[in-house]
Amino acid sequence: MHDHDDSRITLDLADENATTALARRLTAQLKPGMVIYLNGDLGAGKTSLVRGVLNALGHTGHVKSPTYTLLEPYHVGGLDLRHFDLYRLQDENEWEQAGFRDEFDGNNILFIEWPEKAPVPPADIVIDLVILQQGRRAIMISNTAIGKACLKLL
């Protein structure tokens, strides 16, 4: 299954290699300041996708899930990338206290797992990962002109 219009792409990812391939294509279209939400159940592949992006940018180190730190920062391939996993965020107060809002500075590229846990700024692209019997389905929706331009070239 693969449909494609200007603001929505659905793509089936048969295995982890397909997730990595999507990450590589997405990486080529990343622009400073982009905000990307990653939705999907535990184990859907949100962190796998970010790992694929970082590897595509040339990151060679470990990519650990920011399960407890909530945020992992990276500078790689000339880009500043921030990987949030807000699953364990206690409340909005913790979000404010941590100063996480400052990370949305128009330069950092933000990948956010569990964005519904905090008052996160709006996304350019929302990626939903659905667990299939075999593999995953990625549904990518653009909400802004920047997001739309990105998906168009994907």
Ligand SMILES: Nc1ncnc2c1ncn2[C@@H]1O[C@H](COP(=O)(O)OP(=O)(O)OP(=O)(O)O)[C@@H](O)[C@H]1O
């Ligand atoms: N297209 C795919 N088909 C099958 N398995 C996949 C695919 N992509 C990734 N995986 C596997 O699914 C798992 C995804 O784990 P990952 O930590 O990325 O999930 P997550 O969505 O970040 O979960 P959490 O909400 O717990 O952080 C990994 O074991 C990975 O190897």
Ligand SMILES: [Mg+2]
């Ligand atoms: Mg994860």
